[in-house]
Amino acid sequence: MSGKKIVCRCNDVTVEDVERLIDSGITDIEEIKRLLRIGMGPCQGRTCIPIVISILARKTGRKPEGIPLPKARVPIRPVRVEVLVGGGDE
Amino acid sequence: MRLNEHPVLRFEHGREITIYFEGRPIRAYEGETIATALHAAGIRVLNYSPNEKRPRGLFCAIGKCSSCLMVVNGIPNVRTCITLVEDGMRIERQHGRAKLPREAKPPEFRDAKVVTADIVIIGGGPAGLMAAIHAADAGARVVLLDENHMLGGQLVKQTHKFFGKREQFAGVRGVEIARILEEELKKRENIEIFLETSAVGIFQEGDEKLVLAVRKNRELLEFRGRAIVVATGAMEKMIPFENNDLPGIYGAGAIQTLMNTYGVKPGDRVLIVGAGNVGLILAYQLIQAGVEVKAIVEAMPKVGGYFVHAAKVRRLGVPILTRHTILRAEGKEKVERAVVAQLDENWQVTPGTEKTFEVDVIALAVGLRPSIELLHQVGCQIKYVRELGGHVAVRDEWMETTVRGIFIAGDSAGIEEATTAMLEGKIAGIAAALRLGIANESWVKGLETAQRDLDEFRSGPFGRHIADGIRKILAEVRA
């Protein structure tokens, strides 16, 4: 097994993937998110986004305060479709 | 791997049942999660990742990280860390992205169950419980929901005694505080409790706030109220190092859940990353459960948690390696070794200082961050404040966020302690009742007492740091 440093478990994104993208000039977290699909998997960004923010801060010299957090969306945890449709169904 | 005796905790198992893992029968107990039962049976690999087919196992144990997805009774993407076992359940490892079953019937469309109250409290940990008790005493009709099957939040996993003053439960173990608060809650007739109920979103519909929630993963509920207290606690941070996704690497909270909630040992030999209070307390809890702790590594030049917690594990033989970091985990399908190394003054690894520990568990206790998803989703102003653990909602002295009627308390308002969470919960509960015009002015006094207690608690070196962070937040409100 190779020694990958995983940032996003949902999509197997590594530290190197994020760094490479930043080096190519993409430094907006919203753009990084969409190109690497970070935060778009079933964990909804809970594990990965803080790591991306810290990598971005380190690589660009920006303060974490200045990096906006991608918007949290409904539902904030995955919900089975049948539950949303058949509410009250035991 | 199951714990039979423990110096502090007693474990009560449900009825013994059988589940099938890839066809193999496994003993389980009703009331425990699938991941717990598999873990007790020594099964570490729960699925293989979608792109790289990397083995993955339990990591967060609270349904958040997606590392434990499996196919259960033919249905893919089941979070086995929060799904309870049922007799005869068939469980298979999931290999990457899943296919939906080919045959299915469309479900009936039905209205959700509606629950109304004055104040909806999300989270039944120390902050939420205190908010509920005080809001109810102030005259509000309260409904409290919590994801877990028991109240108390993280308190139920804490075997150590709490600090602070006597009226703040100092000298009482976390598990016991949870029991006391639960008893208080149940004495009050104007509090309705919903367990195993997860809030998944907040919608504002005029003056009313709708908290959409799911009970037991199968029932949709609409909680409607005029004020909300969000006391959703915290979640653990993760750090990147080589093979940081290998099964056998857990968040500290996951180990506490396995060990102290379900009575299952996480493994035999553990390396802990992080010597803050969580890492130190975890080390002690592991020793109490009869697990060997090989070492605690800490990148900072000093112990970050309370010295007394460090001294407790040092005298039981656990080395604390300050200025050390974890380089990588090694192992084929699960952790077999951990490699650490020393850091220099510039946080760079000093060559030649690598040390290998033969461990089967790596516990990450590298910090917590507030669970603010609901607050962010509903549109509260969010600000990054390092002292408070990361992104937090901006709030005033009454714990009210920038969305009127939405209050916060506890770790979701900033990482601190159960003691301060309880005081913040008291403030938020009273403040919400005051804002709704339910509580009369005399309640302001109680709120101010709690504020003074907080100030006193935060007057030491640890608390001053927090107070700095809170000042930044309050400056934002005034601006």
Next chain:
Amino acid sequence: MSRIAVIGGGIIGVATAYELAKLGEEVILFEKNYFGSGSTFRCATGIRAQFTDEANIRLMKYSIERWEKLGEELEAEIGFRHSGYLFLATSEEEVEAFKNNINLQNRFGVSTRLIEMDEAREIVPILNTEPFLAGAWNPMDGKANPFKTLFAYLAKAKELGVDAREHTEVIGVEREGDEVKAVKFRSNGKVESVKVDAVLNASNAWAPLINEMAGLKKDLIPITPYKHQLVKTEPLKEGQVEPLVCPPSWNDSYVIQDGEDGGIICGSGIEHEAKSLDDYEPTYNFLRGVLRYAVKIIPAIRHAHIVRQWAGFYAKTPDKNPAIGRLLDNFYIAAGFSGHGFMMAPAVAQAMAEFMTKGKSKVPLDWEWYDPYRFERGELRSSAFQIG
């Protein structure tokens, strides 16, 4: 060579900036937020020629031809594929209407055909065939990845010298007589101005604001933002719902698998007029409303988990056709796409760039049909059919 300002960093603005640069123009591109942040990154990824009028059918047939070769041209993976659109009829009247549309589409070379439900089930193995009588199937329709496509255009545009600025808001358009002269913009609190020879307003929902800056009536092009919401499941194995599947009589509800991660995107005609241009608040009504139909189209979706719901704008004109053309001597517009901007972008960008530089274009774009002044004259087109 002239200097052209393109206002709006969505797919239309970015693609047109690229096309203009390709023709040798000096381009400065403004986006007030991040590139794609308006409607492009919120879209449902679908691309189709199954329209119900000649202008849109011909434009989209051409656009799909451009989509086919776009990855190669931009030297990037953009995730385009001919995954098809499958419309499903629930009544005999609808089957007749489908037949008429198919005839029209066939006349302009679009390969749509009427199919039976057995074939539909082969195309979508987990489709619920029971409620439907027939399908209108065009295998040449498709989908692409909006993120990758926009960034591919952007990268090429930059390579060709486009000065692309995000987080840069246009706050003024200087005009003398029937000519615009300069564009004033703000970035990081700093206000600057640039002299320009021409301006393209490609800001879709925000276009009336830019028109107003140029001294035009705000409602000259009446564009209203409607929140069009989507929900999406967790990633799933690809190929389960490859095409966009839509029974129009079920409130225009549709499902389509994301070409990238396989998550199923569910949309519907349930719309709300946005309260403001930053009102992206998803609604509870939609969350349950859309799934009510989605589970009837693909019952197995019941077992999948929804991981997010979001809203984007359908920047709608009164006839749901975009406004494409010239507003002043050197002030142009391509906006009000009413939900079709992403799919139309390759064709519209090329047409617009050629029109701005040469006064004409070889793209089969019916300038008369999309004429921006038609609203003022009260000449509405037949409503363009609106799905994904």
Next chain:
Amino acid sequence: MSKIPAYLQRGYITPEELFSIIPKPSEERLRKRPVAVPECPQEIPCAPCREICPTGAISMPTPNDLPVVDYEKCIGCSLCVQICPGLAFFMVHYVGDKARITMPHELLPVPERGEEVVLLNKVGEPVGMGKVITVVPREKSKGDTPIIVVEVPIELAWDVRAVKVVRE
């Protein structure tokens, strides 16, 4: 940045460091009866020891101040050892050439009275064997923590802070 105290770098405190922060009880006092000594060098918000002390021997103006024991007022009742959430209070009593250390013991098994146990120093190294003199089980302890009194060689009085129970 202020200098980091050595005990925070290592996670344990040496007697020298401890007695540079609080006074060491006199030999005479140590021989008289057990005396409580807090190994609590850090300002943390915590006050149960002061609150439980029946003679007011522990001073601590605010919960964030360090506990300071008035050794003359201390009657050696061990309540502070029982209640201390940080398990940081110990009692020391010199008896002949032995010292009797009162310490918390929250592990299984709890030793029995008279049992010989392995003595552990502040870093968990075995430094000899010692006899358990007294056991206060969890049920009888004021702070839900079992406490034990262990006899150790007098020269190890300030080193031994834990024991290990080894049974066949």
